[in-house]
Amino acid sequence: MPEFVTPNGLMALTALAAYLLGSVPFGIVMARLFGLGDLRRIGSGNIGATNVLRTGNKTAAALTVVFDAGKGGVAVLLARWLLAEDAAQLAGLAAFLGHCFPIWLRFRGGKGMATFLGTLLALYWPLGLACCATWLVMAAASRYSSAAALVSVAMSPLWAVLLGRSEYMVLTTLLALIVWYRHRDNIKRLKAGTETRIGQKG
Numbered sequence: 001m002p003e004f005v006t007p008n009g010l011m012a013l014t015a016l017a018a019y020l021l022g023s024v025p026f027g028i029v030m031a032r033l034f035g036l037g038d039l040r041r042i043g044s045g046n047i048g049a050t051n052v053l054r055t056g057n058k059t060a061a062a063l064t065v066v067f068d069a070g071k072g073g074v075a076v077l078l079a080r081w082l083l084a085e086d087a088a089q090l091a092g093l094a095a096f097l098g099h100c101f102p103i104w105l106r107f108r109g110g111k112g113m114a115t116f117l118g119t120l121l122a123l124y125w126p127l128g129l130a131c132c133a134t135w136l137v138m139a140a141a142s143r144y145s146s147a148a149a150l151v152s153v154a155m156s157p158l159w160a161v162l163l164g165r166s167e168y169m170v171l172t173t174l175l176a177l178i179v180w181y182r183h184r185d186n187i188k189r190l191k192a193g194t195e196t197r198i199g200q201k202g
Helices: 008-022 026-033 049-053 058-082 085-100 113-123 125-142 145-162 166-182 184-192
Strands: none
Touching (some): 008 058, 008 085, 049 058, 058 113, 085 113, 113 125
16 A cells, blocks of 8 residues: 555545546447447447457447556546555546546446556556456457456456555455456356457447
8 A cells, every 4th residue: 555645635636536537437428429420239238349349340449448458547647746656546536437437428348458557558568567467368269358357356366466566455455346346247258158258249
């Protein structure tokens, strides 16, 4: 955990602002901009990049990844610049929660992987890169985005320790638990062999 130096009032404002930023549903925005329809009625109904990719529009999916990751990254960098490291970690967590549980969509948001990676890249880029590399290796090996996500987030606390940044253990563990919770239906489908593979429409 970082040293707590930011006043409680500023921490509360940071959390609120970061949550609202994280709540912006860029998957839905991209789907509408590209004329793909209501993303919540496509594929899994999820608002994340993987479901955007199921429409067949790779550009929209890539932009969704960039903007969803950017939500976490921008929240962290602004909080660190304006306040301190404790506020940066809180901002990353709040933006992540905003993505997963957005107030605008009755708390039915995405599964958080892109925002997770964007948050870690901004907090400590070697840690973010290690998690990105883990995702890429698992995605290439399994062709399942969900399996890659589950392994990548599960490895994040270990990567934090191996890279000498144990102050991120609590945050990465908490984020990983939420990602696993958000992927509970995917886990069931993986076990049943019915999970949709990367690039597969459905």
